[in-house]
Amino acid sequence: MAKKTAYYGIFAALAILMGYVEAVLPMPVPIPGVKIGLSNIVVVLCMYVMGKKEAFYISIVRVVISALLFRGFVGLWYSLAGAFLSYAAMVFVYRFKDASIIGVSVAGGVFHNIGQIIVACIILGRNVVLYLIPVLMVSGVAAGFAIGLVSKYCLRYVEKNRE
Amino acid sequence: MKKLDFIIIAVLLACAGMLYFSGLLKPGNEGAYAVVYVDGEEVERYDLSQDTEDTINGIGGINEIKIENGKISVVSADCRDQVCVNHIPVNKENESIICLPHKVVIEIENGVQNSIDGVVK
Incomplete structure (x- = not known):
């Protein structure tokens, strides 16, 4: 229990x-919403x-x-929506044995961006940001891939030194 | 990396490409509206992409408006000062035509961005 708390x-x-x-x-990109999502390394x-x-x-906290x-x-609303949707997508992919941590991370990255766009539409009241979806999907794939690679190498060390 | 990873990436990129080229999500630049307020209350909303003529019942009189080439103007009014009639046609974001005697305000929403005088909200 104490160990788990420490991990949390x-x-x-x-x-x-x-x-x-x-x-x-x-x-370096002048498009709103494009980001790396470094903290997703930790969630993944x-x-x-x-x-x-x-x-x-961890994600909610x-x-x-x-x-x-x-x-x-x-x-907060943007991030929460992004976090929920991205978590749902990641769990969905995580269940498949054929997917590795990179696939999970890519799904998380893309759906994080989609969640944020949905909230942006609700808050702005108009569909003015919908056209960003394809751009943010591509950037989500790229960022998710990078994050997935980093997570993959981190995971090795964490697993090795776990006990 | 496993097989499904490639499939996920390919599917997501394909979706993005399809959404992009389908043109479903184009930014709505044609969605400019002229919103008419009488005494502070919204009474009518015109799509600026459709040419039309209409009559606004202001307080104590009427204003005849006309939409042509994506711009709205007041062609005639029975008010005493005729400021609104002399006003140039408007189509830019945050531009407005105001008829004070009739308490009529015509305002552009979602219009063309003004290149010289920006308004920061």
Whole structure:
């Protein structure tokens, strides 16, 4: 139990830290919503190391805390929708034995962006941002792939040093 | 990387490509509207892409409006100052024609972005 609590703490802290790093990093692309999603490394890792349920908790904790710290209240809704949808997609892919951590991460990246666009449509009240969906899907695939690769190598070390 | 990873990536990229080339999600630049307010209440909404003529019942009088070439203008009014009639046709975001005597405000929504005078909301 104590060990699990410690894991929760480490993962949550890492995820929030990644959120900070991401907030500081400037994105070289002038399209709103394009980002790397560094904190998803932690969520994906958590899913493989601790389990699905635990990854969900970490995801929610990180979204709420990093939104309050770095983005403000409106950002919270965008992030929450993104986190929920991306979590659902990741769990869906995770269940298949034929998919690796990279596939999970790619699905998560793409659906995170789709979730954010849906919220943007609701908040703005018009479908003005819908045309961003294809662009953000491609950027989600690219970011998800990169995040998946990093997670894959991280996972090796975490598993090796687990005991 | 396993087989399904490639399939996921391919399917997602294909979806993105299809959505992009289907043109379903084009930004609605033609969706410009002229919204008419009388005494602060919205009474009518015209699509600027359709040429039309109509009469607005303002307070204490009428204004005849006309939409042509994506712009709206007031062609005649029985108000005393005729400011609205002399106003140029409008089609840009946040532009408006106002008839003070009749408390009529015609405002453009979702219109062409103004290139010189920007308005920050």
